Amino acid sequence: MPPAASSVLSDLRRSLAEAALRAGPAAAGRVGLGAAEIDAALSGGLERAALHEVYAAGTAGLAAATGFALGLALRAARGEAQGEAQEGAAGSGRPILWVRQDFVDAETGRLHAPGLNELGLDPARLLLVRARDGEGVLRAGAEGARCPALGAVLIEPWGEPRAFDLTASRRLALAAEGSGVTILLLRVAAAEMPSAARTRWQVRPLASRALEANAPGGPAFGLRLLRQRGGAAEREWRVEWNRDRCAFESRTAFDRSDRLLPRRTDVPPLSRPLVPLSGDGQAAAAGPDSGLRRTG
Template sequence: MSETASTLSDLRRSLSEAALRGGPVAAGRIGLGVPALDEVLNGGLARAALHEVYAAEVADLAAATGFALGLALRAGAADEKAGAFSSEAAPGSREETRNGSSERSILWARQDFVDAEAGRLHAPGLNEFGLDPSRLLLVRARDGEGVLRAGAEAARCSALGAVLIEPWGEPRPFDLTASRRLALAAEASGVPVLLLRVAATEAPSAARTRWQVRALASRALEANAPGAPAFALRLLRQRGGVAEREWRVEWDRDRHRFAECSLFDRSFRTDHAAPLSRPLVPLSGDGQIAADGRDTRLRRAG
């Protein structure tokens, strides 16, 4: 009696899992929100695949992290532009997938050494980047092997929104076989797997695309304040497609999308009429803020 019940529930589960896997979103692509970029990518990043993000230099790790996180968030959100390129997206299913998948968990496997070198993940910062921290599952692994194991385990779980794998340097287990395994797991589960590489040279892998990310000066806000996160992207490799192209994009947190920014056109997106950022006011009036009469005497400290 109980055995038949469990068989029945197993069948039900596998059916609904298959339905989740075979949906239009799973088969589709992750549009980045930048038309020029999506066109080169044939409509966006393949969802059920492995993608690599390299930091151009160690100091660009934060930028690479931001870009990879942006991709993971794009994977979670349904894109209004995606429909234009992918024919599978039926109009009815889009709203459903937006509600369903935008709240899926994102698993981040991180090597301890990255924490020491580049700082720990800061939940309020993730929140301000657009990721609700309660959606994040963080696995801290001691070494590259642990990161790979956690990543591979997670890549098989079709209920995740995206998997981020962040080792440091070039641990031995990250070879071609390992990347093939990750790519196969991603294909089977339909979960995008993003491999974030820092302090590593390019090596042959089974990744569908490979990106190099460099920090880019942001569009200044009022009073020369740093603006939204901006990245200089370089598509190093795309299987069966054009590669070696560069873009300059910034992350639009409010709309969960990337936007292209032109280097020469500083007034880009002025139609948006963003209210200008105010200088922050100190919490207590102990030290006075230098008002207009900017004192230009410089002093060395520290």
């Protein structure tokens, strides 16, 4: 193992050990999205101790796919089941480990702490690991997946790493089953391939709905359930993220162009599919003012 990769894993293990000292027993069951019809189609929500895949619908859908995956991670980290047991506590919950390939940063920009906070994530709860290649991302993700102190693990390689195959996905799935941690594999610039994921999603951005005084609305997503092991798939929904409830809510009043119809004919819809998740290097650097905890 290269010295740099060994150092990243060593730092990650120390951070996971610290998190384990503060955590109680892992939650069980399912992770509800918050939208009743989606949770019903998923028999109550996503399986918590499992691997799930989120695909971006093209490069333009990357921000939307990232936002959706982060929303799922937030729900899992708060211990949400079908109900809203902790409604209004968007900042609470277990730590979230986010393992990101350096090339994603180079192509799309680094994670932006204020943008993450707008979605409801306290950056202090984020353990951020950057790895040089896809193999390093998968190795660090598998390390985190075995730690029951985490609320969720978000793994983000670029493209189709040679190290990721059906066997590698089974290792991640088994790690999730053993620890009870939800694993979200964010696929960027990748085609669908066989895996051990319980569900597979494709996400695209939608225009947000204008609020009172024409204020910007919440992030909106077009969801397509491509695969659900043991359940129905090829279902589609349109949702928006409610930061205060830390939940997804259904959106039904769309026209054929997938833009929400305005509530008043004189107020056009805003074109703002997602809050900014990326920023310049200075804003996202892991320093004392960034709000992000970087491991490695």
